[in-house]
Amino acid sequence: MLEVIKRQPSQIILSAFARMAEQAPAYIYLAFVFTYGTQVLHTSRDFLLTALIAAGLVSFVTIPLAGHLSDRFGRKRIYLIGSVATGIFGFIYFAMLNTMVSAWMFLGIILSFVPHDLMYGPQAALIAECFTPRLRYSGCSIGYQLASVIAGGPAPLIATALLAATGSGYAIAVYILFCAVVSIIATALMPDLTNRDISEEHA
Secondary structure, eight states: OHHHHHHOHHHHHHHHHHTHHHHHHHHIIIIIHHHIIIIISOOOHHHHHHHHHHHHHHHHHHHHHHHHHHHHHOHHHHHHHHHHHHHHHHHHHHHHHHTOOHHHHHHHHHHTHHHHHHHHHHHHHHHHTTSOGGGHHHHHHHHHHHHIIIIITTHHHHHHHHHHHHSOHHHHHHHHHHHHHHHHHHHHHSOOOTTSOOOSOOO
16 A cells, blocks of 8 residues: 555546545435435425436446447447536536426436436456556555545535535536536546556556
């Protein structure tokens, strides 16, 4: 652990920042939606839970599909597409929820995970390939878990504070966009070693 922090600190940091657009919005879509749905839109928890279960079923297809696409077209390319889509979709998501039409709300919740899945599918390979083999497990783990501290964990709290301060879901969409921009920059700085030999040790 100490060696990977010493030898590949930039890869750890980039890995964590690359996950910003995957982690933070996911926690908003999974957890904060109950606060927004019940308190602002006055929707039943059962309806929201059913929509989330349906979204999870869709992800059974979209996550492996995203991984397959990354094998064919490159990890970074698919991950960047997912990051850009995440930044844009936050505004569409709250627009669909704010219609208070059940069908649109249901569809919005399901679609919210598609950009996430475009990142989650290739994410493990993208991050792992950044590290030299002997330090790969430790480097991946530190970068992965660091993202939970800076992105996933605080996201519902930040979303709640933004909603309390502004009364608008679009302020949260701006926060999602910020996370997406961070991920786009970090991912652009990461190497793309798709389908290359990553078994040799490197400096």
